[in-house]
Amino acid sequence: MNIIIVGCGRVGSQLAMLFSQGDNNVVVVDSNPNTFYNLGREFEGSTVTGVGFDEDVLIRAGVETCDVLAAVTDQDNSNLMIAEVGRKLFDVPYVLTRLYNPNRESAYLQLGLDFVCGTTLVAEEMYSKVLAAHGKYVESIGDFEIMRFALDLSDKETDNIAVGEIERDHEIRIVAFERKDDSLSSIPTKDSILYQGDTVIACVRSDLLEDFSTYMTG
Numbered sequence: 001m002n003i004i005i006v007g008c009g010r011v012g013s014q015l016a017m018l019f020s021q022g023d024n025n026v027v028v029v030d031s032n033p034n035t036f037y038n039l040g041r042e043f044e045g046s047t048v049t050g051v052g053f054d055e056d057v058l059i060r061a062g063v064e065t066c067d068v069l070a071a072v073t074d075q076d077n078s079n080l081m082i083a084e085v086g087r088k089l090f091d092v093p094y095v096l097t098r099l100y101n102p103n104r105e106s107a108y109l110q111l112g113l114d115f116v117c118g119t120t121l122v123a124e125e126m127y128s129k130v131l132a133a134h135g136k137y138v139e140s141i142g143d144f145e146i147m148r149f150a151l152d153l154s155d156k157e158t159d160n161i162a163v164g165e166i167e168r169d170h171e172i173r174i175v176a177f178e179r180k181d182d183s184l185s186s187i188p189t190k191d192s193i194l195y196q197g198d199t200v201i202a203c204v205r206s207d208l209l210e211d212f213s214t215y216m217t218g
Helices: 010-021 033-039 055-061 076-089 102-110 123-131 163-170 206-215
Strands: 002-006 025-030 046-049 068-071 094-099 114-117 136-141 144-151 160-162 172-178 193-195 199-205
Touching: 002 010, 010 025, 010 033, 025 033, 025 055, 033 046, 046 055, 055 076, 068 076, 076 094, 094 102, 102 114, 144 206, 160 163, 163 172, 163 193, 163 206, 199 206
Parallel strands: 002 025, 002 068, 025 046, 068 094, 094 114
Antiparallel strands: 136 144, 144 199, 160 193, 172 199
């Protein structure tokens, strides 16, 4: 993936290292070049000095071919502007923001922004969310993520699978599903059959999210 991380403080630098070690193309942006020392010698990405919501700076960072934009500065207003520029001007497929003030949470929800609140933020949580970006993050509860996604069986030998089989093999819980053609919505049993493209709500343990993400799309 091509990933831009704006903000190179403690969280931004840790997030950059996680993705850099995962064979991704990572660019870190910060207005203070001294913060790049936080990345350490093992960082394999690149850096750009500048204001993260400046269009020219983002273009230099590669936003036009970017898959993920993470705004993790220490200013809510800056993060919001970065996210809006990335979404509305450059159509970045997945934008994630850091939120410090929980009182602004409703505003972020109304704008349709995916975010992690600064009171509970850890770099690993953002890493898991981006890995599952082709699904829809709903909520974090302790060590678990609630995800809403369209079931992808394109790499399997069949276009259907039993709920019990997925739950057994991936240690998750399917909470609800809806047929692709809207013909059925249900709280499933282990014998319920899911088909390619069905919308699924599932509870997934955070450390297993990367492995399970092969079932998620759109």
